[in-house]
Amino acid sequence: MTQNAPGRRPVLRAALGLLAGAAPAGCARDHGPPPRLRLATGPEGGPYNAFGNALAQAAAAGGRPLEIVPVATSASVDNLLRLRDGSVELALAMADTAEDAVVGRGPFDRPVPVAALARVYVNYTHLAVPADGPVRSVADLAGRPVATGAEGSGVQVVAGRVLRAAGTDTGPAPARPHHLGLAESVTALRGGRVDALFWAGGVPTPALARLSRERPLRFLPLDGYAGALRERHGPVYSEVVLPPGAYGLTEPVGTIGVGNYLLARADVPAAAVRGLTGVVFDRWRELLSEVTAGARLEPRFAIATGRVPLHPGAAAHYRSVYG
Known part of the structure; x- marks a missing residue:
């Protein structure tokens, strides 16, 4: 595992103290690890599902009293619901959606405990179009069909927010969202049924790498x-770069980064969570090799x-390992 430099330890200890103090009081109870923890992941073949399956295998191989059961879902929003x-004890979710859940906004009519x-890795927001097509900016999506992620996914959330920020969600000719998962989006772009697709994931995302070839x-x-x-929407969004070489790019492309969180219900016993964090x-x-290079x-x-408490x-x- 990665060790902190000595100068970072006071910062880490202070941050742990603040985050632990902000956690809901009821989640500190420890009744012993449950026999199995169900983990809401994402669609079969997607990065969340790959991460969840790898985590289940790692937990089984690690000799800890934990059984992780991956559950295929539509991803972030679905997972938090x-x-x-x-119906699950654990979930993966994008940071923007997780913060919406904690404060009870957007698709969540009340806070989710x-x-x-x-925070396990960063998703890179991809907006892909055919290189020989007419779309060269988000503004050019006005009036065009766009794959914006599956219903219940975090991709759908960030795509909608980008379109709103660009002003292409309203007006006389708004972009026309098609709620498709990644595999369906790739098929639709390949067949000309959509003019662009949004995706949020690691780099390179295999399905997009294959399409780019x-x-x-x-x-x-x-x-x-x-x-x-x-x-x-808050500081969950950052500027990141799709690097040259990925997808045949010859120069970097600036885009939006969003963290991914591994989450638990507040009432999951502390011993189980501590053991899983150790895994x-x-x-x-090996877990991250499944989703991003x-x-x-x-x-x-x-x-x-x-805003999501630790x-x-x-x-x-963290305290036991890093002081």
Whole structure:
């Protein structure tokens, strides 16, 4: 696992103290680990599902008294609703959607009592169009069919916010969203049924890499909208770069980054969460290799979960390892 430099330890200890203090009081109860923890992931074949399956295998191989059961879903929004209704104990979700859930806004009519184990990696927002097509900016999507992610996904949330920030969600000829998952979006773009597709995931995303080898793609810059999204929705959005080499790109393309959180219901026992957080840090290299190239998991990155409180079990893991 990644070790902190000595100068970072006071910062990490202070952050852990603040986050642990902000966690809901009821989630500190420890009745022993449950026999199994259901983990809401994402669609079959997608990165969340791959991460969840890898985490289940790592937990089984680690000799800890934990059984992780991945559950295929539509992803972030769906996952948080399942956490709320108790049909799962764990979930993966994008940071913007998780913060909406904690404060009870957007698709959540009341706050969802969740806590974070870690911010595990960053999603890169992709807006892909055919390289030989007429679309060269988000404004050019006015009146055009656009794949904006499956119903209940975090992609749908960030796509809608980008279109609103660009002013292409209203007016005489608004963009026409098609709520499609990644595989369906790729098929629709390949067949000309949509003129663009949104995706939020690691780099490279295999399905888009395969498509880019079949036909050249243009990835539209989105980093210019990050400030407007932060102003309206909070600091969960950052400027990141799709690097040269990915998808055949010859130069970097600025876009929007959104963290991904591993979450638990607030009432999951602290011992189970502490053990699972240990698995994540013991096996982070293989877990992240399933979703994004070159990513690292460091403690000060992992505890940066914004308005989502750190679970006391996770805080206990960080304190035990990093002081």
